[in-house]
Amino acid sequence: MGKLLPVFVALISILPFLCNSFSPESPTDRRVLVLLDDFAIKSSHSLFFKSLKSRGFNLDFKLADDPKIALQRYGQYLYDALILFCPTIERFGGSVDVAAILEFVDSGRDLIIAADANASDLIKEVATECGVDFDEEPGAVVIDHISYAVSDIEGDHTLIASADFIKSDVILGSKKIEAPVLFQGIGHSLNPANSLVLKVLSASPSAYSSNPSSKLSNPPSLTGSAISLVSVVQARNNARILVTGSLTMISDRFFRAGVQKAGSPTKHKKSGNEQFLTELSKWVFHERGHLKALNVTHHKVGEAGEPSMYRINDELEYSVEIYEWSGTNWEAYVADDVQVQFYMMSPYVLKTLSTDKKGLYSTAFKVPDVYGVFQFKVEYQRLGYTSLSLAKQIPVRPYRHNEYERFIPAAFPYYGGAFSMMIGFFIFTFVHLYSK
Incomplete structure (x- = not known):
């Protein structure tokens, strides 16, 4: 008995943790697979990953072409959410492909897709299946000669400072995002046939999508506020998807960077990227709404x-x-x-x-x-x-035959007609029999 006592005490001590781990009450996803182009992204985007870990998520980092990766085993899903930080991947490893990712979302699980100017056709195909169409022009990025971010080096205005947020406290949180969000990457449009896709961060009316290293010979296919920088999807099965055309906007460098929008005298010591993406990830992973x-x-x-x-x-x-x-x-x-x-x-x-x-x-x-x-x-x-x-x-x-009222008020004229007929017949008979 003395030998079993320490084991019993140890089991009692971990029981609350076991109950919490397997609680069916929480809708929050906990097991997250993160597919990367390079393990260097793990350190360059550490603030975003640290935020997820601090909120209780278990992140499993793997290279996107790892031949051992799998989303499910023996018919059971191994993860509750999937993050694709691998914009240049041409082919996923293991049993992961476009069909497997769509099936993953169809099962009610969540997805984050981050692309950039060099996004592969594979990543674009996954986004298209989710109702988002990236610009197909090679090397195209979002350019804005009015709403760009002021920097020490005069560039080609591909670094955008945007504050055109969706007006929804449940998606972005109740605390207002004061500083603009830095964005540098590829733009996308929403499939008009898909009513489930929402623009969370839009480009300004002066923006357009084009290759900055080549001259414009034709009008750009994406212009103005029709360009979405960050979009979300809530499927009919309540699975949630986040699509952004800039992997850089999630980086530590953009999280910590100061920002000043062209034409604005206000210079913010810190961009709104960290607050924006942290609050947005809370919504995507069902921590809100x-x-x-x-x-x-x-x-x-x-x-x-x-x-x-x-x-x-x-x-x-x-x-x-x-x-x-x-x-x-x-x-x-x-x-x-x-x-x-x-x-x-x-x-x-x-x-x-x-x-x-x-x-x-x-x-x-x-x-x-x-x-x-x-x-x-x-x-x-x-x-x-x-x-x-x-x-x-x-x-x-309907009413049963014995549940109706004995006398229905609407039928009183018929009752009167029947009784008057009987009385009249009685009077007629009496008069006929006893009259001379």
């Missing part, structure tokens, strides 16, 4: 149990609890635009749910005077948040 719904219930007014069916014109109550992941725990989600539909082929009832600001959303309404198989449906989609799709099926029956 992730919703879950619990305890979907419905019942008749005045009752507690959920019935197997409703009768037409019943009064009912519907409720659901919605919470948001804050990065460390679940907190009550507060909004005024959550709606429920009572649906059969089309919505017969559409009600906005009221909230107690503690996570509970509820409403009450009358079952329509139509019988059939209905559904309680909540389809909630809001910019930056994971979508919620809830459905519960319930049949609605």
